[in-house]
Amino acid sequence: MGRANTPLQKPTTFGSSFINPKAEASQKFQPGQRLSNTKKRKKKKKNMAIGFVLKNLSKRRLICSTFASRFASTLVLAEHEGGAIKAQSLSAVVAANSISQDNSVSMLLAGNGSSLRQAAERAATCHPYVSEVLVADSDKFTYPLAEPWAKLVQLVQQKGGYSHVIATSGSFGKNILPRAAALLDVSPVTDVVEINGAHQFVRPIYAGNALCTVRYTGSGPCMLTVRSTSFPVPPVSANSKSSGAPISEVDLSTLEESIGKSRYIKLSSEDTERPDLGSARIVVTGGRALKSVENFKMIEKLAEKLGAAVGATRAAVDAGFVPNELQVGQTGKIVAPELYMAFGVSGAIQHLAGMKDSKVIVAVNKDADAPIFQVADYGLVGDLFEVIPELLEKLPEKK
Numbered sequence: 001m002g003r004a005n006t007p008l009q010k011p012t013t014f015g016s017s018f019i020n021p022k023a024e025a026s027q028k029f030q031p032g033q034r035l036s037n038t039k040k041r042k043k044k045k046k047n048m049a050i051g052f053v054l055k056n057l058s059k060r061r062l063i064c065s066t067f068a069s070r071f072a073s074t075l076v077l078a079e080h081e082g083g084a085i086k087a088q089s090l091s092a093v094v095a096a097n098s099i100s101q102d103n104s105v106s107m108l109l110a111g112n113g114s115s116l117r118q119a120a121e122r123a124a125t126c127h128p129y130v131s132e133v134l135v136a137d138s139d140k141f142t143y144p145l146a147e148p149w150a151k152l153v154q155l156v157q158q159k160g161g162y163s164h165v166i167a168t169s170g171s172f173g174k175n176i177l178p179r180a181a182a183l184l185d186v187s188p189v190t191d192v193v194e195i196n197g198a199h200q201f202v203r204p205i206y207a208g209n210a211l212c213t214v215r216y217t218g219s220g221p222c223m224l225t226v227r228s229t230s231f232p233v234p235p236v237s238a239n240s241k242s243s244g245a246p247i248s249e250v251d252l253s254t255l256e257e258s259i260g261k262s263r264y265i266k267l268s269s270e271d272t273e274r275p276d277l278g279s280a281r282i283v284v285t286g287g288r289a290l291k292s293v294e295n296f297k298m299i300e301k302l303a304e305k306l307g308a309a310v311g312a313t314r315a316a317v318d319a320g321f322v323p324n325e326l327q328v329g330q331t332g333k334i335v336a337p338e339l340y341m342a343f344g345v346s347g348a349i350q351h352l353a354g355m356k357d358s359k360v361i362v363a364v365n366k367d368a369d370a371p372i373f374q375v376a377d378y379g380l381v382g383d384l385f386e387v388i389p390e391l392l393e394k395l396p397e398k399k
Contacts, residue, residue, distance in 0.1 A: 072099050072100040072103045072198055073105075073106070073163050073164070074099060074103055074104070074162060074163065074164040074165070075106050075108055075164070075166070076089065076092045076106065076108065076166050076167070077089075077153065077165070077166070077172075077173065077176060079172045080109055080111065080115070083114070083115045083118030083119050085123050085126050086276075087233070088168040088228040088278055089168065090126060090127055090233045091226065091228035091231040092166045092168050092226060092228070092231070093107065093127050094127075094231040094232070094233055094234075095166055095224070095226040095230075095231040096166050098195040098231070099164055099197075099198055100198060103129075104132070106131065106132040106133070106160065106162070107133050108134045108136070108250075109123060109133065109136070110135075110137075110138075110149060110152055111136075111137070111142065112137055112142055116135065117135075121247070123245075124245045124246070124247055125245075130245045132245050132246055133245050133247045134156060134248055134249075135249055136152050136249075136252060137249065140255070142264075144172055145260065145262055145264060146175045146176050146179050146262070147260025148255075148260065149175075149180070150176055150180040150182075151255060151256060152252075153165065153176065153177075154183040155252075155255055156250060157180075157184060157221060159251075162221050163198070163220055163221055163222065164222045164223070164224065165221050165222075165224070166224045166225075166226060168225065168228045169190065169191050169225040169227050170228070170333070174225060177224075178190075181223045184223070185219075186218055186219060186220070186221065189201055189203065189222070189225075190203065190224075190225045191203045191226075192224050192225065192226045193227050193230040194230065196213070199217070200213065200214070200215050201213070201215075201216070204353070207349045207352075207353045208330070208353035209349070228334075229334055229335065229336035230336075274303060274304070274308070274309055277310070277326060277328070277333055277335060278333050278335060280308060280309035280335070280337055281307075281308075281337055281339070282303075282307065282308035282309070282337055282338065282339045283308055283335055283337045283341070283358075284303040284306065284310060284311065284341045284343070285310075285328055285341065285342045286298075286310075286311075286312055286313075286321070286343050286345070287312070287342070287344040288313065288315035288316050288319060288344065289344025289366075290316065290343070293320065295385075296316070296321040296322060298389070299343060299388075301392060302388060302392060302395075305392065305395045305397065310322070311326055312327055312328065313328070313329065313346075314327055314329055314351065317332075328351065329350045329351040329353060330353040333354060334354045335354060335355055336357040336359070337358050337359070338358075339358070339360050339362070340355050341363075342355075342361070342362070342363045343365075343384045343387070344384045345363065345365065346365065346370050346371060346372060347370055349371075352372075356375050360377050360378070361376045362379075362380075363376035364387050364388075365379075365384075366381060366383050366384070367381075
């Protein structure tokens, strides 16, 4: 009989021995098999050791992160005028409390004279989150110039060792904080609208069309500018009112006598009883379509009847209708009032970036395709030279 053609099975190699797979089950102890088990045991022990180390490292990182957020300390650069703290600076205090519930918040004031002392006394009781008020009293800080203020921030930071430094995204904060950050050799995070931890923040990009989440990984301190409209100040109840934070003088003996080459010339502002543009409940804004300074006075009359602040587009400011302190937009002031009324405003993307967070937006424009109508809650296609006089006639006088 012929022999069946069965394929030969290739032996499996373990170490230096050859084992027939069919006979493997009957062989209890094979040298190669013992060697393989030994390697497996060593590998298992090695993996267990690596896992133990990684587990402890992750715990250590968690403990360090918890420690950093739990014991955060923040320096708030406060702006004051006429002996009172500006509302935007209180928003910076609210933002500082978002970093950590146990955050120690110190408010820094600079200036001279009686108005500084009055501002310090009000700052001590302005908000329960404030744990300390630092006062720098010197003729160098009579006007809020960037050079002396940046040197002051550097001096206070070196002495206090704060984990965070915060200012608002107004002209005051944007002027001082980047220069101070350069002196401290850190990179600031600007225009923050949300704080998700000690080092994670949300800020707008592409003129507010997208939001970017940023994690700060640099050395301390973490320096921020925050949008005051994103951190509203909640009403303080009678039970939670602060009894008064301690007020301390900053030692300026080591501060340079001559700081910077810039000098204060003058302040150009309108003397008006209208509310501040950055914190007003109602804002009435005019655009280039008003055509002249005389016509822009219609916007001012309407604002007076409504008890509103006056705003303007960049085109209206560039045309000389109003001073640039009334500009609303990406390069002006960021506002978020309860009611925003836009007359003759086309709705350029730079302008929308400064007002689209308003609660209710009313737009009047004779161009039905104007971009402002895409964000407006109420829109009227009409001639503003007919609409505004009719509003002035029908609205009652402000009491």
